Amino acid sequence: MWANLGIRKKMLLLFFLISTVPLVAINLIWLRSSQDQLEAAAANRQSILLSSMVQRINDALDIKINSVVTASQDASITNLVIDTSKVRLLQFAGQDDDIIRVSLVDNEGDEKVVIEEGSLVDELKNIRASEEFRVVTFVSNEPYLGGVNRTGGLPIIKISVPLLSLGELGDQDLTSSQSLSRRFGGDISGALIVDVDLTKIWSSVADVQLGDDGYAYLVDRFGNLLVHPDDSFMDNHDSLQEVDEVKEALEVLQSFNLNSVAASFEPTPTVTTSEAGVTVLSSSYPIAQTQWALIGQEPVSSVYRVVNRATAIASLIFIISVPLAMGLVLLATRTIISPVHQLTRGVLRLSAGDFSGHFKVKGKDEISLLAQTFNSMGDNLRSLLERLNKKNIDLESEQTKLQAVLDTIADGVLVLDQNFSIVLANKTVASFVDQADPKALYGINWLEAFSLYYEEDDFRNELLNGELLRFSDVTMRVDDQQKFMDITALHLQNDPNGIAFILTIQDTTQRRELENMKLDFVSMAAHELRTPLTAISGYLNLISSSEMSPDEYRSFVKLASTNANMLEGLINNMLSLSRIERGVLVLNRTKLDWSKVIADEVKSLSITATEKQIDISLDMPEDDLHVWGDEVALREVLGNLINNAIHYSDEGKPIVVRAKIEGENVLTTVSDKGIGVPDKLHDKLFNKYYRAKGGLTTNSQGTGIGLFISKSIVEAHEGTIGFDSVFGQGSDFHFSIAAYNKDKHRQDDGDNDNISLRGKVDWFKKNTDS
Amino acid sequence: MTGSKKILIVEDYADIATIYSFMLKKNGYDVQIAKDGKEALKQVLEFKPDVILLDIMIPDIDGIKVLKTIRNSPDYKDVQPLILVTSNVLQQDISDQAALYGADGYVVKAKVENQELLTIVEELIKKGRQDTPRKSGEET
Numbered sequence: 016m017w018a019n020l021g022i023r024k025k026m027l028l029l030f031f032l033i034s035t036v037p038l039v040a041i042n043l044i045w046l047r048s049s050q051d052q053l054e055a056a057a058a059n060r061q062s063i064l065l066s067s068m069v070q071r072i073n074d075a076l077d078i079k080i081n082s083v084v085t086a087s088q089d090a091s092i093t094n095l096v097i098d099t100s101k102v103r104l105l106q107f108a109g110q111d112d113d114i115i116r117v118s119l120v121d122n123e124g125d126e127k128v129v130i131e132e133g134s135l136v137d138e139l140k141n142i143r144a145s146e147e148f149r150v151v152t153f154v155s156n157e158p159y160l161g162g163v164n165r166t167g168g169l170p171i172i173k174i175s176v177p178l179l180s181l182g183e184l185g186d187q188d189l190t191s192s193q194s195l196s197r198r199f200g201g202d203i204s205g206a207l208i209v210d211v212d213l214t215k216i217w218s219s220v221a222d223v224q225l226g227d228d229g230y231a232y233l234v235d236r237f238g239n240l241l242v243h244p245d246d247s248f249m250d251n252h253d254s255l256q257e258v259d260e261v262k263e264a265l266e267v268l269q270s271f272n273l274n275s276v277a278a279s280f281e282p283t284p285t286v287t288t289s290e291a292g293v294t295v296l297s298s299s300y301p302i303a304q305t306q307w308a309l310i311g312q313e314p315v316s317s318v319y320r321v322v323n324r325a326t327a328i329a330s331l332i333f334i335i336s337v338p339l340a341m342g343l344v345l346l347a348t349r350t351i352i353s354p355v356h357q358l359t360r361g362v363l364r365l366s367a368g369d370f371s372g373h374f375k376v377k378g379k380d381e382i383s384l385l386a387q388t389f390n391s392m393g394d395n396l397r398s399l400l401e402r403l404n405k406k407n408i409d410l411e412s413e414q415t416k417l418q419a420v421l422d423t424i425a426d427g428v429l430v431l432d433q434n435f436s437i438v439l440a441n442k443t444v445a446s447f448v449d450q451a452d453p454k455a456l457y458g459i460n461w462l463e464a465f466s467l468y469y470e471e472d473d474f475r476n477e478l479l480n481g482e483l484l485r486f487s488d489v490t491m492r493v494d495d496q497q498k499f500m501d502i503t504a505l506h507l508q509n510d511p512n513g514i515a516f517i518l519t520i521q522d523t524t525q526r527r528e529l530e531n532m533k534l535d536f537v538s539m540a541a542h543e544l545r546t547p548l549t550a551i552s553g554y555l556n557l558i559s560s561s562e563m564s565p566d567e568y569r570s571f572v573k574l575a576s577t578n579a580n581m582l583e584g585l586i587n588n589m590l591s592l593s594r595i596e597r598g599v600l601v602l603n604r605t606k607l608d609w610s611k612v613i614a615d616e617v618k619s620l621s622i623t624a625t626e627k628q629i630d631i632s633l634d635m636p637e638d639d640l641h642v643w644g645d646e647v648a649l650r651e652v653l654g655n656l657i658n659n660a661i662h663y664s665d666e667g668k669p670i671v672v673r674a675k676i677e678g679e680n681v682l683t684t685v686s687d688k689g690i691g692v693p694d695k696l697h698d699k700l701f702n703k704y705y706r707a708k709g710g711l712t713t714n715s716q717g718t719g720i721g722l723f724i725s726k727s728i729v730e731a732h733e734g735t736i737g738f739d740s741v742f743g744q745g746s747d748f749h750f751s752i753a754a755y756n757k758d759k760h761r762q763d764d765g766d767n768d769n770i771s772l773r774g775k776v777d778w779f780k781k782n783t784d785s
Numbered sequence: 786m787t788g789s790k791k792i793l794i795v796e797d798y799a800d801i802a803t804i805y806s807f808m809l810k811k812n813g814y815d816v817q818i819a820k821d822g823k824e825a826l827k828q829v830l831e832f833k834p835d836v837i838l839l840d841i842m843i844p845d846i847d848g849i850k851v852l853k854t855i856r857n858s859p860d861y862k863d864v865q866p867l868i869l870v871t872s873n874v875l876q877q878d879i880s881d882q883a884a885l886y887g888a889d890g891y892v893v894k895a896k897v898e899n900q901e902l903l904t905i906v907e908e909l910i911k912k913g914r915q916d917t918p919r920k921s922g923e924e925t
Contacts, residue, residue: 542873545895550800556899561811
């Protein structure tokens with residue numbers, strides 16, 4: 016529970032306990048001891064004052080009694096000589112103001128002399144029945160002190176002394192009552208009764224000051240109030256029997272009577288309720304000879320006044336200062352709490368990942384130390400975070416690099432884990448499953464994602480059992496097409512990074528297609544070559560075996576020759592292709608009379624044209640049409656285009672060959688009214704091995720390489736080739752090559768060389784210094 | 786041995802056609818040339834050849850189709866010439882097809898010299914038509 020309290024509450028509680036509890040304890044202890052001290056002081060005070068008061072009262076009473084006794088011992092009084100007694104008694108009465116009345120009575124109780132207020136009183140009574148007479152004369156022969164009477168407001172006590180005949184008197188001390196009693200046996204002649212005013216004694220009692228508010232009063236053995244400093248109290252109260260204080264005093268009186276060792280009397284002050292109803296510390300002193308009790312008291316409150324006052328002040332101070340102090344404690348705890356709160360907030364920020372803040376460190380206490388520690392922790396975390404971030408960035412960039420490297424590889428690269436899940440893949444692999452981003456494949460099971468035409472279990476088993484495996488021609492469906500893949504798989508055992516398989520997947524579909532095309536081409540080429548060959552041997556056979564006319568003979572020879580040319584052309588084509596493929600097509604460029612070249616080529620193809628009754632016309636407006644090019648190669652191009660035109664035209668459809676200058680180039684166009692080229696084949700036409708459907712024919716069109724070769728040659732001349740065609744109506748195949756420019760075009764051979772021999776012989780130059 | 790038998794040469798390669806035609810004519814046959822399938826079918830009905838040298842690779846309607854038409858079409862049921870299917874290369878499936886569709890023989894032109902072809906034609910005429918098409922139509 017303590018642990019759950021906040022620091023403030025803890026501090027307050029602690030403060031409370033530490034400050035108030037001891038204070039209160041001290042206070043109580045001090046209070047107690049002070050009280051005891053004060054009590055003791057009060058008791059002491061009472062003891063001193065009251066005992067001296069009692070002494071005075073006793074002494075005063077003794078004096079009065081002695082004076083009466085002395086007076087009673089006068090011979091005339093003893094002998095009741097009236098006249099002399101009167102004188103003596105008048106004297107006696109006049110000596111003491113306190114003597115109110117003197118009465119001399121004989122042993123019958125008749126008053127013989129009465130003096131009141133200093134003068135004789137004539138009225139004489141018999142007082143035989145009175146107590147004072149009876150006790151003195153009949154009972155004890157000792158002086159008798161009667162009760163106090165308040166006749167006319169004065170406290171009167173009757174002192175009766177027996178008149179003893181002198182017979183037994185002697186030299187003994189007569190002042191002692193005791194000795195008087197020992198002299199019992201003498202005749203009593205009467206008594207001397209003196210009314211004494213106790214007012215003086217009473218005043219002295221009433222004057223007793225005990226402490227600040229303490230006083231004394233006197234009660235008789237019945238608890239009747241004799242004297243009290245408060246007159247009004249006296250008027251209203253007579254009997255104080257019921258008063259606790261008085262009861263206790265009477266008990267003391269009684270017990271004192273029993274013990275009657277005056278000297279050893281030790282009063283015991285007790286706390287009791289006084290006659291005024293006040294709680295007082297009171298002690299009572301018995302006055303044995305009169306059976307009075309002198310009660311002295313001090314109100315407890317005044318006994319303890321000093322202490323109480325101090326306590327009150329202390330309490331006041333306490334009441335003021337404790338809240339004040341608590342307030343200060345609260346303020347002070349704030350210096351602890353608010354940094355703690357700050358720290359808490361700061362640490363919350365830290366734990367949320369914000370390492371940027373710094374605690375202001377004030378002072379050097381534990382909290383400051385803590386704040387400093389947090390600061391350095393925050394710094395450490397910040398730098399750690401930076402390092403981690405940097406590492407992360409590096410890692411990412413490494414990954415990106417890796418991915419980039421992988422993506423540059425044309426073959427598919429795939430890295431799998433034990434479960435055949437994809438760990439790493441490149442773009443090529445992604446394209447096999449129609450994904451743009453290889454990362455989308457990560458985590459996917461390869462065998463499930465790729466639609467391979469291969470028994471999955473067999474594949475799995477083979478992969479798991481092998482180390483380096485090659486799978487050829489694994490078919491796979493990509494984009495709704497069937498593709499062929501060569502897969503090489505490396506099986507890693509116990510790779511720490513969890514890599515199990517590294518696969519390279521090569522899409523061999525195109526290669527196969529190309530190979531197929533090549534094979535097709537080869538067989539087609541062979542076939543193409545064989546055809547004219549067959550014709551040649553056929554003709555030769557005829558010539559050698561049959562009878563024929565010279566015309567027939569000549570015609571067959573020509574036909575054979577034409578076929579031989581054609582064969583040669585085919586072979587040249589293939590060689591050109593080979594050269595183009597190997598990149599060693601060498602052009603021997605010269606200034607060519609283009610119109611002548613065209614005319615020659617058209618002528619050489621005229622036979623083929625006439626067979627189909629196709630008319631080839633020339634349209635060359637410019638006279639001086641020269642190009643810069645390789646004659647043999649360009650003739651091949653022309654031959655190819657014109658042959659195509661012938662082949663794809665129906666009988667009778669004319670062909671036009673046009674050539675004109677366009678800027679720095681010469682544009683040549685071969686136009687036909689043939690079947691044209693369908694739109695969808697436009698892109699493929701110039702591709703290698705492309706054969707337009709049209710069945711097997713006797714020119715290089717059949718091998719599909721003609722246009723490809725033409726394109727290559729034209730482009731080797733830095734020219735362009737193209738066509739326009741409308742399917743069903745005809746085509747215009749055109750190409751553009753550089754016109755001869757004598758400034759730009761220099762040829763090694765001299766201009767004087769025989770044109771017809773060009774390309775056929777190398778003339779070695781003489782060593783000239785030009 | 787050679788009556789005026791009529792031979793239709795269905796061949797688009799002019800030189801081959803010329804050579805065969807000359808040779809056959811020289812040996813007393815009546816020869817016509819058709820350059821494509823359409824012309825071939827037309828000539829069958831018009832020229833009514835006894836023998837057809839039918840090249841597989843011809844434009845328009847190809848050789849096999851021509852063969853099928855001649856053998857199966859009701860228009861041609863009256864004319865059923867002997868048909869020798871020719872091709873430039875040896876291909877078993879062409880041979881099979883030729884046999885299946887009712888050709889009487891199969892010749893690879895490149896393998897055959899002119900003289901040999903002559904002999905083959907003579908043999909063919911001699912054998913005449915068989916009722917059931919032969920499975921293996923290749924003769925050398």
